[in-house]
Amino acid sequence: MDIRYPLRLLSLIFMLCACTAEGQDLVRLGAIASLTGPAGEEGRNWLEGAELAVAELKTQGRAVELYVEDDSTVPSKLAGAFRKLVAANKVQAIIGGTWDFLGETAYPLARQMRIPFVTPTNPDEIIPEAERNNPYIFAAGLSLAAEKEALKAVLVAERVRSLTIYYPRMSWGEFHAAMMREVAKELKLTASEVPFPIESFPANVQADALNIVKLRSDAVFASIDYNGLDLLTRNFARLHYGPKLFTTQHLEDAFNLSREPERFKAAFGVYPAINSASFEQAFEKQYGRHPKVYAAEGYDAVKFLYQAIAAKVNFGKPPADFRYEGAAGEYKFPEVGGRSRAIVQTAAKIMTTRKGRFEPY
Helix, strand or coil, X not given: CCCHHHHHHHHHHHHXXXXXXXXXXXXXXXXXXXXXXXXXXXXXXXXXXXXXXXXHHHHCCXXXXXXXXXXXCCHHHHHHHHHHHHHCCCCCEXXXXXXXXXXXXXXXXHHHHCCCEEECCCCHHHCCHXXXXXXCEEECCCCHHHHHHHHHHHHHXXXXXXXXXXXXXXXXXXXXXXXXXXXXXXXXXXXXXXXXXXXXXXXXXXXXXXXXXXXXXXXXXXXXXXXXXXXXXXXXXXXXXXXXXXXXXXXXXXXXXXXXXHHHCCEEEEEECCCCHHHHHHHHHHHXXXXXXXXXXXXXXXXXXXXXXXXXXXXXXCCCCCCEECCCCEEXXXXXXXXXXXXXXXXXXXXXXXXXXXXXX
């Protein structure tokens, strides 16, 4: 018999006993990220932040595991992944819901199974009314209120007088369209709208672009992903139309992947601000580049949930004094019985490509 085998077994037993002696219970977290499909950009971004947080916790000697599932941007796959994480992996909390309809699939499951669920990308404002009293769901995405104020300031600075709102008929798009209607009203802008069914996107971008060009607005607000922005600006260039382009959190990839900076000579994207230089440095050391949109929120979701579970917080009736100082801001539980499900108030920043590079406005 090879004597090395029992020695390795004894070593493993010793390590397990040492961990138990320290009084640490293993914290099991689940992540349902959109690693494929149209939400893959943002899903990969926030998961990188989450995995960095887990690596740091383990380096600090914390007992934590992250079980990852890909929902492929398909609601039914998210539902299956949610049930698997709870039944097979015995997770105590889940992070996910990269796009609005994915979050909407998870919310009733969180209530049914009493599993805390954090969406790191969706703002509190777009959570359905029926889920506002769900104590197990929490939103960490950049708020529409913060987006609105940041966009208003730039529209004024850029002297925009007319605006076309281009958006998909889904929660994310509808809520952003409503936000921009308010902005147009408050700034007394001439506003037009070109909505489209998400099922027909991006097949109808060419026709949509033609309809937008006919309106001849100074600026276009497009609530679409990086692929849509690339297609839209290609059609604008073909039609010799160069409006100021405003968008949400997809400008960076659209600009970098286009390799045609002239199509983005007047583009502006609204992004969540990062308040932690140490997080940015740790991320760059780990991945060799700066953190992309929602990486900080994925990182914070892991740290927030770990801290709460380790403290044995009752998520159904959480303490008002629980705090976590995150990379995106201060995290705390929503008021019990209140309408908000936000756990952080993030600040917004405007990024632009006016000078041929992606940089702060």
